[in-house]
Amino acid sequence: MRTQVGIVGAGPAGLLLAEMLHRHGVDSVVVEKHSRAHVLGRIRAGVLEPTTVDVLRENGLAERLDRDGNVHDGVRIVRSGGGFLIDINLHCGKRFVAYGQTNLQDDLFAAADRRRAAIITEAADVRLDGTSIVFKTGRVDCDFIAGCDGFHGISRDSIPAKREYEKVYPFGWLGILSETPPLPEIAYCHSPRGFALASQRSPMLSRYYIQVPLDTRIEDWPDARFWAEIKARFPRDWADAIVIGPSIEKSIAPLRSYVAEPMSHGRLFLAGDAAHIVPPTGAKGLNLAVSDVYYLSRALAEYYRTGSMALLDAYSETALRRVWAAVRVSWYLTTLLHRFPDASPFDERAQEYELAYLESSEHAQAALAEQYAGLPL
Numbered sequence: 001m002r003t004q005v006g007i008v009g010a011g012p013a014g015l016l017l018a019e020m021l022h023r024h025g026v027d028s029v030v031v032e033k034h035s036r037a038h039v040l041g042r043i044r045a046g047v048l049e050p051t052t053v054d055v056l057r058e059n060g061l062a063e064r065l066d067r068d069g070n071v072h073d074g075v076r077i078v079r080s081g082g083g084f085l086i087d088i089n090l091h092c093g094k095r096f097v098a099y100g101q102t103n104l105q106d107d108l109f110a111a112a113d114r115r116r117a118a119i120i121t122e123a124a125d126v127r128l129d130g131t132s133i134v135f136k137t138g139r140v141d142c143d144f145i146a147g148c149d150g151f152h153g154i155s156r157d158s159i160p161a162k163r164e165y166e167k168v169y170p171f172g173w174l175g176i177l178s179e180t181p182p183l184p185e186i187a188y189c190h191s192p193r194g195f196a197l198a199s200q201r202s203p204m205l206s207r208y209y210i211q212v213p214l215d216t217r218i219e220d221w222p223d224a225r226f227w228a229e230i231k232a233r234f235p236r237d238w239a240d241a242i243v244i245g246p247s248i249e250k251s252i253a254p255l256r257s258y259v260a261e262p263m264s265h266g267r268l269f270l271a272g273d274a275a276h277i278v279p280p281t282g283a284k285g286l287n288l289a290v291s292d293v294y295y296l297s298r299a300l301a302e303y304y305r306t307g308s309m310a311l312l313d314a315y316s317e318t319a320l321r322r323v324w325a326a327v328r329v330s331w332y333l334t335t336l337l338h339r340f341p342d343a344s345p346f347d348e349r350a351q352e353y354e355l356a357y358l359e360s361s362e363h364a365q366a367a368l369a370e371q372y373a374g375l376p377l
Ligand code: FAS
Pocket: 008, 009, 010, 011, 012, 013, 014, 031, 032, 033, 034, 039, 043, 044, 045, 046, 047, 101, 123, 126, 148, 149, 150, 151, 152, 153, 154, 252, 253, 271, 272, 273, 274, 280, 282, 283, 284, 285, 286, 287, 289
């Protein structure tokens, strides 16, 4: 096959890029190694920044999001004896939307189907050969390649002399999905027993997480143990409000911060998790994939409209400014809210007082709200 832009990966970054390029009259082919069912079966992010919602709406991809998404003024940080709202509406005049990545992925596939987009799934042995994507049963010759194949993809390997920045955290998140009514707010909980998070997908679908050691095995966490633990971590009034029920999905995600620079080489451009990973504490991963794609689609459209490579040459530097802002606040919130096994008494007191300061200062809360909302594109 021959196309203008070859896209590796049919996750949110890859499919959104294909949609946005199409709206600029640029052709693309998406090559995905898994089946569509496998891609849709992944339960991941749940919080969309206001800028992400704007991008989706501007591209005609927000109809179900506007109908089913749950709009919030902010997220609450709770701990025994206190807590506060990171109020992005009060401080930034913006709201974020709780909407599962699975739903977004579904919406993106549906948009691709409506225009009979070229999406090749279950492509085996995918590799890059110059500006061609080669796989077991074929190849796609392209003008440009977008590496949207996630952290475990192959595109990043084709960036020579890259600088890698990584921080691996000594814990993971055990997450469950349950067909129960969620708490009304999204709440991050700081507890001596470890971090916990209450989130939502719909009026009858809840998403909960607890921090667990890295060597945790799913089989050691039957539902009853999970519910008892998350209730032990939340303050009593919040714990009593958690409605328990059978889990319909349970998984453990390790936490890491990672950035590869630059995000481009020649006619290869990385977007999303292929270039960077954030701990989910800041709810930034999916949102960064969207901002990368916003910049990349604009740069590619400019090239095909005018022949200018200027925005493409500036893509990596432009995207990295927003990437590093999100990487930093995700690291800050992870450090603030989790119990570190090797924390010294000093570390624990400093964490206590950082929380107390945030709780007491409108200025500190405004600064955090601005970063949680996501910086303007
Ligand atoms: P993705 O990983 O979503 O998509 C990459 C695609 O490329 C996949 O479909 C993959 O099959 C495909 N691919 C890989 N290798 C390939 C190859 N060689 N050839 C062809 N295709 C290939 N973010 C949040 O904001 N909140 C969360 O709670 C959260 N939880 C997460 C939990 C887990 C377990 C993981 C892994 C991530 C989580 N994230 C979360 C981050 C997540 O939402 C990502 O940021 C988001 O999926 C990024 O989208 P993509 O960059 O498209 O990468």
